[in-house]
Amino acid sequence: MYDLIIIGMGISGISASIYAKRANLKVLLLEGSTPGGTINKISKIDNYPGNFNISGPDLAYNLFNEVNKMEIEYKLEKVTDILLDKVKIVKTTNNVYETKNILIASGRYPKMLGLENEEKLLGKGISTCALCDGIFYKNKEIAVVGGGSSALSEALYLANIASKVYLIHRREEFRGEKELIKKVKEKDNIKLILNDEVIKLDIKNDTLKGITLKSGKTLNIQGLFIYIGFIPNTDFLKNTNIKMEDGYILVDNHQKTNINGVYASGDVTKKDIYQIVSAASEGAEAVIYMNQLDCSNT
Numbered sequence: 001m002y003d004l005i006i007i008g009m010g011i012s013g014i015s016a017s018i019y020a021k022r023a024n025l026k027v028l029l030l031e032g033s034t035p036g037g038t039i040n041k042i043s044k045i046d047n048y049p050g051n052f053n054i055s056g057p058d059l060a061y062n063l064f065n066e067v068n069k070m071e072i073e074y075k076l077e078k079v080t081d082i083l084l085d086k087v088k089i090v091k092t093t094n095n096v097y098e099t100k101n102i103l104i105a106s107g108r109y110p111k112m113l114g115l116e117n118e119e120k121l122l123g124k125g126i127s128t129c130a131l132c133d134g135i136f137y138k139n140k141e142i143a144v145v146g147g148g149s150s151a152l153s154e155a156l157y158l159a160n161i162a163s164k165v166y167l168i169h170r171r172e173e174f175r176g177e178k179e180l181i182k183k184v185k186e187k188d189n190i191k192l193i194l195n196d197e198v199i200k201l202d203i204k205n206d207t208l209k210g211i212t213l214k215s216g217k218t219l220n221i222q223g224l225f226i227y228i229g230f231i232p233n234t235d236f237l238k239n240t241n242i243k244m245e246d247g248y249i250l251v252d253n254h255q256k257t258n259i260n261g262v263y264a265s266g267d268v269t270k271k272d273i274y275q276i277v278s279a280a281s282e283g284a285e286a287v288i289y290m291n292q293l294d295c296s297n298t
């Protein structure tokens with residue numbers, strides 16, 4: 001029986017595991033995909049203290065290294081179901097585990113436009129990761145969709161590789177950080193297309209050859225990068241009564257859900273600020289609070 005099972009090895013889950021290990025808890029980290037989570041897809045991080053200008057994969061590597069150095073137990077197994085009773089059960093693709101407490105730090109995955117052939121073109125002209133796929137579009141014309149910080153920062157990254165980047169946003173105003181908006185506007189090879197939307201993907205030989213916009217405009221681009229927000233990873237909570245809003249888990253100011261012994265932190269929770277630094281601190285806070293509660297109960 002574990003004291004704590006943490007679902008997700010993004011920065012929030014790893015930060016929580018460090019605090020749990022230091023508190024001498026029997027802790028297990030579970031990850032269904034890549035340790036580091038969303039960070040792996042960020043080209044450059046300028047706002048995580050002590051790591052100025054670090055690449056996302058480098059930060060993810062450092063985090064994973066820390067897990068290994070601290071001998072924190074982890075398993076690369078996807079969680080499929082959890083059952084919540086006095087003893088909590090976590091089922092994965094490979095195993096069934098028992099635990100006293102659970103921290104859900106499963107993050108979220110990129111939202112897609114919902115256009116015909118979009119999924120089929122992933123890796124063939126459509127991408128949700130500039131860092132992974134940007135280099136395939138060296139000196140080519142591409143487009144980025146979205147108006148948040150992700151679209152802005154990744155458009156800037158791509159503009160250093162591609163010959164031209166169209167940044168397509170459905171409104172006049174961007175919702176991303178002011179500093180990023182300023183940089184995007186100053187970049188010579190980024191062309192803004194505002195108040196417009198992609199409505200059709202044009203294909204040739206199973207590869208993206210261009211896009212059609214709502215305004216009727218067509219663009220002969222070879223790459224389309226989609227940054228229009230995220231959907232939280234909560235499918236495995238289907239057999240629980242954990243309270244959610246818009247798919248995001250509701251927590252109190254100690255990261256506690258409505259179920260005793262179940263906490264959530266990072267991007268999977270409903271909140272105002274989705275930043276690397278806050279995800280890390282929420283994971284730590286959840287464990288500190290959980291441990292204080294457990295100590296006061298004994």
Ligand code: NAP
Pocket residue numbers: 047112113145146147148149150151153170171174175177197227228229230272273274275
């Ligand atoms: P976001 O802030 O939710 O922005 C999503 C954008 O996509 C919005 O501009 C939205 O348009 C647009 N959009 C949504 N659905 C669309 C659709 N179907 N068609 C066309 N456009 C659509 O998401 P994000 O940019 O990924 O950022 C997520 C969080 O991470 C934010 O809190 C952000 O601050 C943080 N972040 C920070 C940094 C950083 O460098 N500090 C970098 C990346 C992300 P509307 O504006 O019209 O709704």
